[in-house]
Amino acid sequence: MSDTTHTGPVLAADGTPLKRSLRRALRAQKLRALALIAPLLLFVLLTFIAPIADMLFRSVENQITGKTLPMTVEELRDWDGTGTPDERVYRALFFDLFFAAEGKEHTKLGSRLNYEESGISSMFRTTGRDVDDMGKVYQKAFKKLNPAFDEGAFWYEMMSGGQGAEGNTKLLSNQIGRLEMLETTTFKGEIGFVPGAEIYKILPNTTRAYTAFAAFTFFMKNDVVAEEDPWEAVYPALALDLAEPATVAALADYQGPGAQELRDAAAQIDTLPPVDMKAAFAESNKDWLRTEYWQVIKAYSPPYTTGYFLNAIDMEKTPNGIALRSEDERIxxxxxxxxxxxxxxxxxxxxxxxxxxxxxxxxxxxxxxxxxxxxxxxxxxxxxxxxxxxxxxxxxxxxxxxxxxxxxxxxxxxxxxxxxxxxxxxxxxxxxxxxxxxxxxxxxxxxxxxxxxxxxxxxxxxxxxxxxxxxxxxxxxxxxxxxxxxxxxxxxxxxxxxxxxxxxxxxxxxxxxxxxxxxxxxxxxxxxxxxxxxxxxxxxxxxxxxxxxxxxxxxx
Amino acid sequence: MSGFTLTPVETKPLSFTLPMVGAAGAFAGLFVGTAHGSGLMGIVIGAIALMALSLIALRVLGLGMEKTTRMGMIVLFIVVGWLVAGLPGLVLGALSGWFFSWFIFWIGEGRYRANLAPYLTSGQVLWHYTFRVICGTIFVFLITPILVVMPLSFNAQDFFTFTPEMLRFDPAGYSLKHYEDFFTSTGWQQALRNSLAIAPMATVLSVGFGTLAAIGLSQPHVPFRRAIMAILISPMIVPLIISAAGMYFFYSRVGLQGTYMGVVLAHAALGIPFVIITVTATLVGFDRSLTRAAANMGADPLTTFFRVQMPLILPGVISGGLFAFITSFDEVVVVLFVGSANQQTLPWRMFTGLREQISPTILAVATILVVISICLLTTLEYLRRRSERLRGLSPG
Missing domain, CATH: 1.10.3720.10 (MetI-like)
Incomplete structure (x- = not known):
């Protein structure tokens, strides 16, 4: 071969074209270098770069409002930002705040929103203490109508729809999910209660409130749901449901447990105090009627916010858009x-x-x-x-x-x-x-x-x-x-x-x-x-x- | 003094020597004078005294008796200093006596020109020495704070300052009680143990990963070399408070916040840039044909690494390790955020102590730390020389 003129590509010793052989060697070299670097790179990415990324994420993250007051945020979406929101928002707020207050999470949201507008924190704190009493009014009224409404076993029976009734597992997992979101953990296990599908159609608010109670009782208090008396929030929910004419009509054909008691209660609905959550909140703390506080809650309800960055450069969100803070607040x-x-x-x-x-x-x-x-x-x-x-x-x-x-x-x-x-x-x-x-x-x-x-x-x-x-x-x-x-x-x-x-x-x-x-x-x-x-x-x-x-x- | 002189030395006329020495005397006299009430008197007495002394030394006694004259002058200054200000005055007197007796001959005999080029103008000579004095002042600025800590740590009082007893060199003013406190207090001992538990572990991690990566990075063909390098060096560049905040958030998410492992990982991350920098710097001088030669003689890659490459880059690896160690050993900010009370380290305790000003035990700890850093520095300097010798560079 030494004497013949070779016209094809130059070959390496093993017969492959030299170019390819060199490329392969180079690739092997690169891979070896990367393999040596990889452990450290991974180490630095996990122990150092990930924390930095987490910090960057925290600077825009604002999930706390949506986490603590999911229904309120939903209802607030339609509010135009003037005056005060209507009764629906306050009703949603009641159920959200009740749930959050049971888990003692409402103060966190209060102090979070307090960074934006001082005074909100104390508003959340005082009303968080009062929500029990707001519900107690209705609890007493229902108890007067029929003592059965004060019994845990009766409620359990009514809400689960009796033995063998079709259950609404979606509602259950929704409420467990809410609890997980609120407590930032995950829960596993059978809570020993499934809300009835039929009763949910008739009494949606009540069933939701009771399911929330059931999830909280099982996971947070480690109690048996069937043995516990429901918390106060279910009574205003029941009063709300029974006040609907559609509910009364649906109840007429209902055959499940507690049907008779519910029909009797619906008949006497006028003897119950009317549900006016706006007034109740205003009575607890008149700040709940302040437009600017609601504007803050609405402005900070999306899961991500530029608010922290605006704060960091001495600016703030106002109803008229973004503006510089007043002279004495710029630090x-x-x-x-x-x-x-x-x-x-x-x-x-x-x-x-x-x-x-x-x-x-x-x-x-x-x-x-x-x-x-x-x-x-x-x-x-x-x-x-x-x-x-x-x-x-x-x-x-x-x-x-x-x-x-x-x-x-x-x-x-x-x-x-x-x-x-x-x-x-x-x-x-x-x-x-x-x-x-x-x-x-x-x-x-x-x-x-x-x-x-x-x-x-x-x-x-x-x-x-x-x-x-x-x-x-x-x-x-x-x-x-x-x-x-x-x-x-x-x-x-x-x-x-x-x-x-x-x-x-x-x-x-x-x-x-x-x-x-x-x-x-x-x-x-x-x-x-x-x-x-x-x-x-x-x-x-x-x-x-x-x-x-x-x-x-x-x-x- | 070097063995040869650039410019022949000649005796200066008195018209030059006396004003120069007098000015120096006036300057020194100013301080002594202000300390005793009258600056002006100090200036006059200082100038006259020094001029007289130099006249006697240079003209009456002459060069032949230089040694004796200098000894006499030192004794004279000591006596005067002792009479004026007691024991501290004695020490200051000895020092200034030594200095001025040297200064008089240095000026009077024109010795200051000996090491300078003969063609320099007197302005240039003056600038040369002014510049030296400026540099000296800056070095004093660099070193004094570290030196001041040491004597203060032997203070018998719980003060952060020199007591009159200390200045009088009264043995009662000194004690080892702050050291005793350090070695007997459970808090400080726990902190020391924590530091000694965290730093070596972090060092092992960063040296292990770092050396491997540095070898990888010094290969001839590394894709994204610049980007990778930038990421690996970033823990040194990103402000510590930001690293600390991020680690605090992230480590509490994954359950590492407040644990020994969390602090170790955080410190290892902070030490990595130092390892990378020192080891890659050593590898730059590494002759790659040595590994090829080893392979040629039948050594497998592992043998080549441990028997050929490792011994040669070892000084770099060790100094990288020392850097990583001292980084972790000195680190406060990250451990404040990532650690819990159980991981309280020495710097952490010092920091809280300084902020709340509780005890001068801090100074004892500081002195111990200075001694440790001197040891580390010596080791490092030794390693550097050894490395340069091995690589065939002249020990500089």
Missing amino acids: YGILFKRTMFMSMVITFSCIALGYPIAWIMANLPARSANLLMILVLLPFWTSLLVRTSAWKIMLQQQGVINDVLVWLGLVADESRLVMINNQFGTIVAMTHILLPFMILPMYSVMQTIPQTYLRAAKSLGANNWTAFWRVYFPQSVPGIGAGSILVFILAIGYYITPEIVGGTTGTFISNRIAYHISSSLNWGLGAALGSILLAVVMVLYYAYDKIVGIDNVKLG
Whole structure:
């Protein structure tokens, strides 16, 4: 074969075309590389990226209203946003709120909506206590009509439609689903009750209320449904159902358990107090008639909202659309600006202090440069908290710097300088903490600039300044850029140091995020603020990657 | 001092030496003066005293008696310092005596020019030394806060500041009680145990995954290399408070919030960028033909990895591990959110202590941590040199 001219494709040793063989080898190589990376990538995605995604999700998530008041949200859809909603909405609200109050979930919604309009929280809390009494009025009235209505066994029989009646499993699973949604868990098991299909057609509200009761009794209280007296909400539901002429007509032919009692009750419906939930709610707390509160509930009823983001940039939803908050309520704009401004001051101080250091280390003989490097790396390696506490000791009014100044007589004992719990303290401490991040990239760039350039410039007649400014400085700019972006990125998200030495005027946006997550529990707003901060950092990160390249980060 | 001089040294005229030394004396005298009521008096006395001293040293006693003169001057300063301000004055006096006796000869004999190029103008020489002083000041700024913590941790009082007893070097002003407190308090000991339980586990995780991935990333053909790298480095870039908030939300969804495992996973994620960066940096200098040679001689990939590649990149792996360890060991924000009271670590306790200002035990802990970081730094420096030696680079 060596002597013949081969015209076909070049072949590898095993006879396959070389091109394909090479491609296969390359693919194998790529796969091997990916297989090595995959475990870590998966690990980072699960432990780090997923949490970040979760936070982004939280900043728009608003399922709590729909979860707590599903029927009300449904009914509110038709409300035009003026005056107060009509009776249907209040009826739906009664059943929703009753259910939520039993599970003690209504206060969560109250405090959620309170972030948007203060006062809503107490409205939910007081009425949550009153819903039992609203139902009790009807419970007493029915008991007076017929004591059988006060017996759990009678209700169980009536609602399940008796032995062997056809059941409505859809209603049951609906109500269990609602409970699951409210409690954010999943429930499994037979609750020992199935609502009757026929009775549901005749008494829809009552059957729904009773089924909700049954699900709650079984899953939340671990009781036997048949043995428990129903909760108060079923009585207003029954009064509502019996007031319908259609119900009365349907009851005439009904043969199931409790038919006679129901017919008797329907006949005497006029002796019951009329169902007026709007009045009942107004009596519990007159705020339920306030248009703006209902507007808030309606505005925050969809499962996703831009509300948190609007809050985070000092805006709010008003009936006339989105508008800036009033002057005295704007805090986040100031905080973002302050964070930016202070990070910039810190970055510039780092450049000013880091440049001479990097220069002298790059221009000294290796042995002395190494010694100085250790002085730079020691703070870099020292615990952040140690450095922060050191600055607290140095800067406080009875601190080392003030003591020295007083001892030297430069400052009177009674007028010691206030250097902590303000912006000055934060800037000094953070400049110190972030300085190594500036020096290291600057140093690695300056190391590569030959000293001979400066001498050449001087020998051509440049004075010291011109030689530096026109020859050396432009070459050191990449180091300044790399260091600045790094320091700025790190500074903008700092939390610990501002928290300890920043007081009230020297805090950053991070401190506010932490406050919302651990103290005020307004997680959505914390997440929205975090998302904005993250967006800023990501833009800078992208710039850093483009300019410096992420693989060029040096760690001493 | 280097062995040779660039510029021959010559004795300066008194018209130059006396004002220079006098100015330095005036500067020092200003501080002593203000401390005792009158700055102006301090300036005058300082300037006159130093000028007189330099005149005696340079002209009366002369160069031949330099050693004796310097010793005498130090003793003189010590005595004066002791008379003026007691024991602290004695120490300061010794230091300034040492400095000024050196300074007088350094200026008077023109030694400051010895290491500089002969053609420099006096302005350039002045700038050269001004620049050095500026750099020195910045280094002082870098180091002082760390040094100040150490003596304060031996404070006998529960203060965060130097007491008069400490300044008088009175042994009663010093004690080990904060250390004793640290080693006997169950709270601090529990925190130490937690830190020591969390950090190594997190380090093992990030080093294990990180080294594998770094080797994968340094292969010649990696699809989406840049994107993957950006994702793996992001835990270092994303503000800690955001990571902490996200982890708090997500880990409570999956039941990891408040558990040991949750904190370990979170810290491992934070340590990964450091491992990736250091190990890939080591791998850049790794000669790939070595693995081919090993394969050529019949070694299977595992043997090649453990017997050829691993020993060479080991320094990088260890320093990556040290970085990951210190990241976890120092971390506060994430553990505050992801951990519960059972996972309270040393930094966590320090943080709450600092915020509520309860005890100077924090300073004892801080000193211990500084000592630990010095040890780590030494190890790292040693590893770096070893790695460069192995790779055939000059130990720089």
